[in-house]
Amino acid sequence: MNSINMDIFPDDIKEYLIPKTEGRMKYRCLSCEAEYGIEKLLYICPECKSVLLLHDENQERIKKIPGKTWRKILDYRKMLKIPALKGIYRYHEFIGPVIPLDSILYLGEGHTPIVEANSILSQKAGMSFFFKNDGQNPSASFKDRGMASALSYINYLVKNGLVSDVLAICASTGDTSAAAALYASYLEPNVKSAVLLPHKKVTPQQLSQPLGSGARVFEIPGVFDDCMKIVERLSENYSVALLNSKNAWRILGQESYSYEIAQDFDFDMKDKVVVVPIGNAGNITAVMNGFLKFYDAGIIDTLPKLIGVQSEHADPVYRYYLEPDPKKRVFEAVNVRPSAAQAAMIGNPVSMPRVIKLVEKYNEISGKQNVFFEQVTEQQIMDWQLTANRHGHIVCTHGGETLAGLVNAIKAGKVSKTETAILDSTAHALKFSGFQDMYFSNTFPAEYDITPKKELANMPVYIHPQDLAEIPMPGNPLTGSAMENYIKRITTEIATQLNLKSVSG
Numbered sequence: 001m002n003s004i005n006m007d008i009f010p011d012d013i014k015e016y017l018i019p020k021t022e023g024r025m026k027y028r029c030l031s032c033e034a035e036y037g038i039e040k041l042l043y044i045c046p047e048c049k050s051v052l053l054l055h056d057e058n059q060e061r062i063k064k065i066p067g068k069t070w071r072k073i074l075d076y077r078k079m080l081k082i083p084a085l086k087g088i089y090r091y092h093e094f095i096g097p098v099i100p101l102d103s104i105l106y107l108g109e110g111h112t113p114i115v116e117a118n119s120i121l122s123q124k125a126g127m128s129f130f131f132k133n134d135g136q137n138p139s140a141s142f143k144d145r146g147m148a149s150a151l152s153y154i155n156y157l158v159k160n161g162l163v164s165d166v167l168a169i170c171a172s173t174g175d176t177s178a179a180a181a182l183y184a185s186y187l188e189p190n191v192k193s194a195v196l197l198p199h200k201k202v203t204p205q206q207l208s209q210p211l212g213s214g215a216r217v218f219e220i221p222g223v224f225d226d227c228m229k230i231v232e233r234l235s236e237n238y239s240v241a242l243l244n245s246k247n248a249w250r251i252l253g254q255e256s257y258s259y260e261i262a263q264d265f266d267f268d269m270k271d272k273v274v275v276v277p278i279g280n281a282g283n284i285t286a287v288m289n290g291f292l293k294f295y296d297a298g299i300i301d302t303l304p305k306l307i308g309v310q311s312e313h314a315d316p317v318y319r320y321y322l323e324p325d326p327k328k329r330v331f332e333a334v335n336v337r338p339s340a341a342q343a344a345m346i347g348n349p350v351s352m353p354r355v356i357k358l359v360e361k362y363n364e365i366s367g368k369q370n371v372f373f374e375q376v377t378e379q380q381i382m383d384w385q386l387t388a389n390r391h392g393h394i395v396c397t398h399g400g401e402t403l404a405g406l407v408n409a410i411k412a413g414k415v416s417k418t419e420t421a422i423l424d425s426t427a428h429a430l431k432f433s434g435f436q437d438m439y440f441s442n443t444f445p446a447e448y449d450i451t452p453k454k455e456l457a458n459m460p461v462y463i464h465p466q467d468l469a470e471i472p473m474p475g476n477p478l479t480g481s482a483m484e485n486y487i488k489r490i491t492t493e494i495a496t497q498l499n500l501k502s503v504s505g
């Protein structure tokens with residue numbers, strides 16, 4: 001690493017520009033509030049078995065720096081050429097202050113583009129909005145954010161001799177395993193990974209990812225919720241590192257999504273609406289926690305409105321919040337049905353207790369209801385994904401889900417046209433291209449309840465005129481008049497199909 005010329009930076013931020021290793025992080029139980037040290041891996045409260053979140057006991061040092069100075073520090077940090085600070089750890093003090101820079105794993109995650117919808121698409125949706133393309137992370141989903149954090153922490157434990165020969169495991173709807181296997185493979189041979197996937201419930205692209213990264217891949221009969229039960233049992237009975245979002249380090253890394261939105265809008269969250277899909281509810285937990293932390297530090301002075309979206313085929317969180325009286329709400333897991341938003345096809349979200357706590361806190365601090373939930377149909381998910389991608393986007397089916405959620409939220413009066421929405425496209429369109437294929441070829445199995453709209457369908461046209469005797473083959477190119485005939489016949493055919501006008505006068 002080159003030495004850094006500090007002269008170019010303003011005096012008031014020089015001492016903060018490069019984060020120091022500090023903070024006192026503790027696991028904190030969400031139910032009984034017991035606290036535990038971070039020198040070992042912990043996923044649930046040993047006392048009451050509830051989920052945990054990580055908490056920095058030394059918050060005061062963050063508050064000592066004014067919000068205005070923080071904004072300046074974070075903006076100037078963009079100029080640094082230190083790899084450890086190029087990704088999510090630009091927000092080191094908020095994500096993992098105890099992790100030394102030399103333990104940080106950076107594989108190119110974070111700082112994903114925020115792309116504005118053009119006027120045609122905004123008009124169709126009913127308001128102006130942006131997609132934040134988390135499919136442009138290294139393993140093509142937002143899960144890399146949490147893995148960068150969880151594996152940096154494991155790397156730190158390994159470097160300090162606190163753990164050795166780590167076997168990282170996770171259950172996955174596809175993207176968690178892709179990210180876990182990628183980040184773990186960077187730490188070979190100290191860290192190895194094994195992933196559990198529901199058989200035939202992940203896309204071929206997602207299956208290829210952990211295989212390519214060298215993970216042990218196990219396919220299990222059942223759905224994600226069943227895989228999760230097995231992984232939980234494994235983590236209770238054997239020495240393994242659990243990498244699902246039950247692992248509180250994952251949540252910390254995923255908070256970077258909120259920090260980036262804040263920074264990209266110059267820390268002005270007034271009239272902003274952040275829309276995310278919900279599966280296991282780790283992401284919405286992190287998004288709420290992230291904005292709350294920036295608000296607490298005075299870095300933003302408004303909490304943006306949040307909307308969590310679920311498909312009607314996997315909607316336990318949406319159903320929970322249908323009851324307006326908090327005292328009467330009862331959480332019930334649902335049996336999921338097939339969904340094009342397959343990575344969110346989860347009936348019993350592990351982070352539900354975190355969501356319940358944080359929604360209450362978020363609304364309370366906002367002084368009004370500021371977290372909303374929406375439900376969308378499978379038809380809407382596909383129609384909106386394809387519509388968005390016909391206007392310059394690369395969103396996955398979950399991006400379609402968030403756009404559909406926004407459209408429904410506008411109709412329900414939860415969002416007004418004077419606001420600006422930032423929608424999470426959680427993965428890359430290519431990971432879920434099989435759903436596009438089924439739409440275009442009208443081959444969705446009946447359970448999906450999806451009928452393709454003709455105007456959105458698209459198919460390749462094979463051009464091979466019947467009377468064209470000779471065609472080029474690999475290793476057998478055409479020459480002379482055969483080649484000339486081939487070019488002429490095919491050119492004419494395409495020009496006819498496209499109705500092209502001749503340029504010769």
Ligand SMILES: *Cc1c(COP(=O)(O)O)cnc(C)c1O
Nearest residue numbers: 175279280281282283343426427
């Ligand atoms: C994991 C995932 C989700 C759901 O996120 P949760 O944190 O489980 O709620 C949504 N979209 C994609 C593409 C995912 O990989």
Ligand SMILES: [Zn+2]
Nearest residue numbers: 029032045048
């Ligand atoms: Zn507890």
